Amino acid sequence: MDVARRFRALIDTLCDAVARRGAAGAFGPGSGALTILLWTRLRRYATSLLRLCADDVSAPRPRPSRRRARPPANPARLALPRRTAWLLAPVPEAVAAAGQLRALLADPELQRRIGEEPRLGRILRPLCRCLGVKLPAPLRLPPRAGSRKRTKPAPASSAHARGAESRPLACRFRPPAACAPPRRRNRAPPLVRSR
Numbered sequence: 001m002d003v004a005r006r007f008r009a010l011i012d013t014l015c016d017a018v019a020r021r022g023a024a025g026a027f028g029p030g031s032g033a034l035t036i037l038l039w040t041r042l043r044r045y046a047t048s049l050l051r052l053c054a055d056d057v058s059a060p061r062p063r064p065s066r067r068r069a070r071p072p073a074n075p076a077r078l079a080l081p082r083r084t085a086w087l088l089a090p091v092p093e094a095v096a097a098a099g100q101l102r103a104l105l106a107d108p109e110l111q112r113r114i115g116e117e118p119r120l121g122r123i124l125r126p127l128c129r130c131l132g133v134k135l136p137a138p139l140r141l142p143p144r145a146g147s148r149k150r151t152k153p154a155p156a157s158s159a160h161a162r163g164a165e166s167r168p169l170a171c172r173f174r175p176p177a178a179c180a181p182p183r184r185r186n187r188a189p190p191l192v193r194s195r
Contacts, residue, residue: 003110004053010100011046015039017093026090033078038087041080045123052117085132098131105136114138 021027022035087094104110105124114120121139128135 002053003104003107003113004050006100006104006107007049008046010097010104011042014091014094014097015042017091017097018042021091021093034080037078038080041126045127049120049123052120052123053113080130082129084129087130088132094131098133101127101131101133105133105139111136111138 018035018038022031022038025031027034088098105128110120114124115138121141124139125135125141127133128139
């Protein structure tokens with residue numbers, strides 16, 4: 001079975017499980033819209049991967065150099081969660097799908113196709129994230145050129161720093177809650193029984 005058919009079988013199984021679990025309320029109250037969004041996105045992944053593997057798509061068009069203004073974000077718009085492995089808890093069948101995806105990503109044919117067609121990464125990266133699958137080396141994005149690690153800014157003035165050092169140590173640092181002495185509870189006095 002070739003890579004595209006294996007991927008299609010994986011997505012079919014996952015879509016069936018998402019539809020069943022979503023209908024049972026696995027995504028919380030009112031989870032119908034999230035279920036439909038996830039099911040549609042998974043189907044789109046399968047269709048896109050099949051087209052890219054079958055070489056039915058043209059080469060990507062170059063993007064314009066100027067940036068277009070993005071419309072303001074709509075807080076009411078529904079979006080899928082972005083945390084890693086978020087699909088494993090509400091859909092237990094996704095654990096088996098994650099194993100199948102790991103085996104598929106280890107296939108040399110798919111690795112070759114990823115090297116030839118970088119657009120496959122747009123399909124496989126979000127799928128790996130929601131299933132908790134570690135990205136293989138061909139799918140990892142290079143670090144962005146403009147990104148820098150944030151550093152803590154230096155104090156505004158040395159007088160501020162001297163003022164902090166002149167305070168007692170107990171005022172400068174707050175001990176963690178585990179080190180704090182236990183609070184005493186107000187207890188009622190013991191009852192004295194009369195004889």
